Amino acid sequence: xxxxxxxxxxxxxxxxxxxxxxxxxxxxxxxxxxxxxxxxxxxxxxxxxxxxxxxxxxxxxxxxxxxxxxxxxxxxxxxxxxxxxxxxxxxxxxxxxxxxxxxxxxxxxxxxxxxxxxxxxxxxxxxxxxxxxxxxxxxxxxxxxxxxxxxxxxxxxxxxxxxxxxxxxxxxxxxxxxxxxxxxxxxxxxxxxxxxxxxxxxxxxxxxxxxxxxxxxxxxxxxxxxxxxxxxxxxxxxxxxxxxxxxxxxxxxxxxxxxxxxxxxxxxxxxxxxxxxxxxxxxxxxxxxxx
Numbered sequence: 001x002x003x004x005x006x007x008x009x010x011x012x013x014x015x016x017x018x019x020x021x022x023x024x025x026x027x028x029x030x031x032x033x034x035x036x037x038x039x040x041x042x043x044x045x046x047x048x049x050x051x052x053x054x055x056x057x058x059x060x061x062x063x064x065x066x067x068x069x070x071x072x073x074x075x076x077x078x079x080x081x082x083x084x085x086x087x088x089x090x091x092x093x094x095x096x097x098x099x100x101x102x103x104x105x106x107x108x109x110x111x112x113x114x115x116x117x118x119x120x121x122x123x124x125x126x127x128x129x130x131x132x133x134x135x136x137x138x139x140x141x142x143x144x145x146x147x148x149x150x151x152x153x154x155x156x157x158x159x160x161x162x163x164x165x166x167x168x169x170x171x172x173x174x175x176x177x178x179x180x181x182x183x184x185x186x187x188x189x190x191x192x193x194x195x196x197x198x199x200x201x202x203x204x205x206x207x208x209x210x211x212x213x214x215x216x217x218x219x220x221x222x223x224x225x226x227x228x229x230x231x232x233x234x235x236x237x238x239x240x241x242x243x244x245x246x247x248x249x250x251x252x253x254x255x256x257x258x259x260x261x262x263x264x265x266x267x268x269x270x271x272x273x274x275x276x277x278x279x280x281x282x283x284x285x286x287x288x289x290x291x
Contacts, residue, residue, distance in 0.1 A: 035090040
């Protein structure tokens with residue numbers, strides 16, 4: 001018995017070590033699969049797709065697959081969305097499209113169906129103003145045929161202010177996405193309005209911008225004009241659909257310089273980890289996803 005006991009202990013320890021090695025190798029072999037859908041009107045998406053891909057993959061153990069269109073109109077569409085199983089094989093979708101005039105209900109519902117079924121999403125900047133139809137400049141009604149995209153995002157936005165700096169304040173400093181982050185001021189950016197905030201949305205970051213009256217066409221700006229203070233939520237979480245799919249959104253990200261800012265990329269990356277359940281309470285990546 002005395003001879004068998006040490007052998008059993010050694011065998012047990014050996015099997016435990018083997019399991020740990022296998023578990024670690026399995027974790028390392030499976031990066032977070034991210035689908036980045038990007039393109040459309042009004043932004044330098046040709047450059048931003050690279051900024052996002054490199055920025056995310058340099059921060060976490062992830063594989064970013066880019067679905068890009070060079071169409072620079074508000075009618076930009078993406079072939080991947082024509083397939084009902086378009087999100088299969090991905091852990092999260094990063095929406096960075098600017099397709100305001102794409103209004104086909106079947107097309108939009110195929111996108112939303114994946115998120116209703118549990119595929120998390122992170123939405124950036126002009127994604128807030130995409131797929132809008134009907135009387136979208138008025139608050140949508142729950143369940144209305146033009147409400148689906150806003151219900152997924154958790155916020156309805158219809159316009160933005162001038163290109164001017166935005167003072168950012170982290171209003172929830174304890175959330176895993178924002179914990180430890182410090183307030184900062186952007187370069188010239190666009191402050192998106194908050195026409196309606198849905199019940200499941202949770203604000204994380206607030207933006208304040210001084211907005212001056214827009215001069216008439218062909219006229220110089222009035223040097224004596226007095227600016228007005230505008231405030232809006234610029235980053236938030238949401239729980240969408242019957243499965244309470246995790247969603248994170250930020251309306252920031254117009255210019256390349258903002259998208260390339262470490263503070264911005266940190267925020268977006270943490271959002272990706274949080275919606276997939278891979279972010280620790282202290283804001284660090286879960287085991288196997290850090291770098």
